[in-house]
Amino acid sequence: MRQTTHTSTSTSTTNQKIIQLIQGLHQLHTTPMKAAHYQKLATYLPYPSLEEIEQRFGSWTKLLEQAGVVKPIDLSNRDRLTLNRSKSSPSRKRWTVEESITFYVETCGSRVTIRSYSELRTAHPQMMSANTIIRHYGTWKQALAHFQLSSNGFYSDEDCLNALRQAYEKIGPAITSQDYVRFARKQQLPSLTLLIERFTSWREALRILEETSR
Numbered sequence: 001m002r003q004t005t006h007t008s009t010s011t012s013t014t015n016q017k018i019i020q021l022i023q024g025l026h027q028l029h030t031t032p033m034k035a036a037h038y039q040k041l042a043t044y045l046p047y048p049s050l051e052e053i054e055q056r057f058g059s060w061t062k063l064l065e066q067a068g069v070v071k072p073i074d075l076s077n078r079d080r081l082t083l084n085r086s087k088s089s090p091s092r093k094r095w096t097v098e099e100s101i102t103f104y105v106e107t108c109g110s111r112v113t114i115r116s117y118s119e120l121r122t123a124h125p126q127m128m129s130a131n132t133i134i135r136h137y138g139t140w141k142q143a144l145a146h147f148q149l150s151s152n153g154f155y156s157d158e159d160c161l162n163a164l165r166q167a168y169e170k171i172g173p174a175i176t177s178q179d180y181v182r183f184a185r186k187q188q189l190p191s192l193t194l195l196i197e198r199f200t201s202w203r204e205a206l207r208i209l210e211e212t213s214r
Contacts, residue, residue: 015056018048022067032070035060035086050086059098060084077148078188081105097136100127101147109184109191112149114140116193160198163189164209177202 025033025041038060039050050060057063061080064070075083081102095103103124104117114130121127130140137143167183168175180202181192192202199205 018053018056018063019067021047022063022069026067026069032064032083034083039086060086076188077110078105081147094128095126097128097133097143098147100133101149103127105149106185109181109193110149110188111191111194112144157198160190160195160205161209161212163187164195164205165213168206168209175206 022033025038035050038047038053041047042049048056053060053063057066061070061075061083064083065072070083081098084098085102086096086099100121101112104112104120104127108116108120117127117130121129133143134140137146163184164180166187166189167180170183171179177192180195183189184191195205196202199208
């Protein structure tokens with residue numbers, strides 16, 4: 001019986017064969033497979049590595065799109081980041097750009113400034129540095145655009161108040177700043193940091209909301 005190594009399989013597999021493989025795997029799945037799940041399968045089976053797929057197609061979700069598993073219009077930014085997130089190897093010294101950005105969004109929200117990103121990286125040095133990301137994409141703005149994120153206050157004050165109003169109506173008068181953080185992340189609303197920047201404090205934001213709701 002001929003033994004096929006993972007390396008020889010990876011190097012001889014064409015893009016079309018990879019697409020066919022993913023289509024076959026998804027006949028057993030009712031939801032789109034995450035990169036981390038595929039990564040685990042590829043550890044035990046002679047499949048192309050996740051790294052090779054990312055090199056060939058650009059990202060895991062781009063492969064899913066080409067395979068007809070998902071449609072770009074149906075994927076939110078958070079969906080895309082969640083699907084693309086791979087399982088970090090304990091021996092890896094640095095996360096990839098996508099892992100780093102995904103971790104930031106899950107931790108701090110969708111507004112990403114160089115300063116806030118660097119502050120989070122101080123506590124998590126395995127994240128890729130902002131300077132490295134800038135070198136890779138040309139500018140910080142272009143890097144964020146690639147992930148459909150922004151570093152500026154593209155939300156108006158009214159947008160921020162409407163977001164707070166949504167959270168208030170959903171959670172009730174006992175809403176706390178942490179309640180809002182969880183709600184905003186789930187609904188992809190302006191972050192708590194942005195609200196505080198616009199209205200000076202959480203308490204003041206609530207006061208203005210009450211005043212404008214009368």
